[in-house]
Amino acid sequence: MRLPYILVAATVVFTHGRAEAVTVDRIAAVVGDQIIFLSEVEERAAPELKLIQDKDPLARARASAKVLHDACETLIDEALVEREADRVHLTETEAEVNAALESLAKDHNVSVMELFRIARDQGYTDRSFRAVARAHLLQGKLFNFRQLDVTKPDEGLEKLHQALRARTYYEVRLGT
Secondary structure: OOHHHHHHHHHHHHHOOOOOOOOOOOEEEEEOOEEEEHHHHHHHHHHHHHHOOOOOHHHHHHHHHHHHHHHHHHHHHHHHHHHHHHHOOOOOOHHHHHHHHHHHHHHOOOOHHHHHHHHHHOOOOHHHHHHHHHHHHHHHHHHHHOOOOOOOHHHHHHHHHHHHHHHOOEEEOOOO
16 A cells, blocks of 8 residues: 555655656737637637748748737637627537638539648648638628628628627737
8 A cells, every 4th residue: 555655755766856847838828718828829820921032030920920919819719709799699610611611622623622722732730720621600690680881891800899898808828
């Protein structure tokens, strides 16, 4: 019975002094009670980060910081839309996401598998590409629910995001 306690004590004694703090991830933003991690921001920004070709290290760092900041703002807006959709009981199903991806593939005259291959070539992971599709689908449903002007989608989305930001606590912790 005492053997497990001795092993634990020996492990603590022998590893004491060698432990190092390792940052696993950082908080990039907080939206209400939801945390957006830096790894999520980097995953979303990957396609645009891949395009940065500047030779000057300072210019490349500035461009990367801007891309990360923009991706963080996008994730904040998506989290706000998700919170609002939950509040008004709008959901998206896996079947709806699959149908949206099939429709997108059909619009570009490719198969869904080819669509994912193209997305991977651009820097998306399959998971991040599906997340973008899911976010667009939910945003569209909320757009329709709110009866926003479909002839001016960018303006409508900007107003929607501003209204959601005005009534929800959010904090950007990503330094630029």
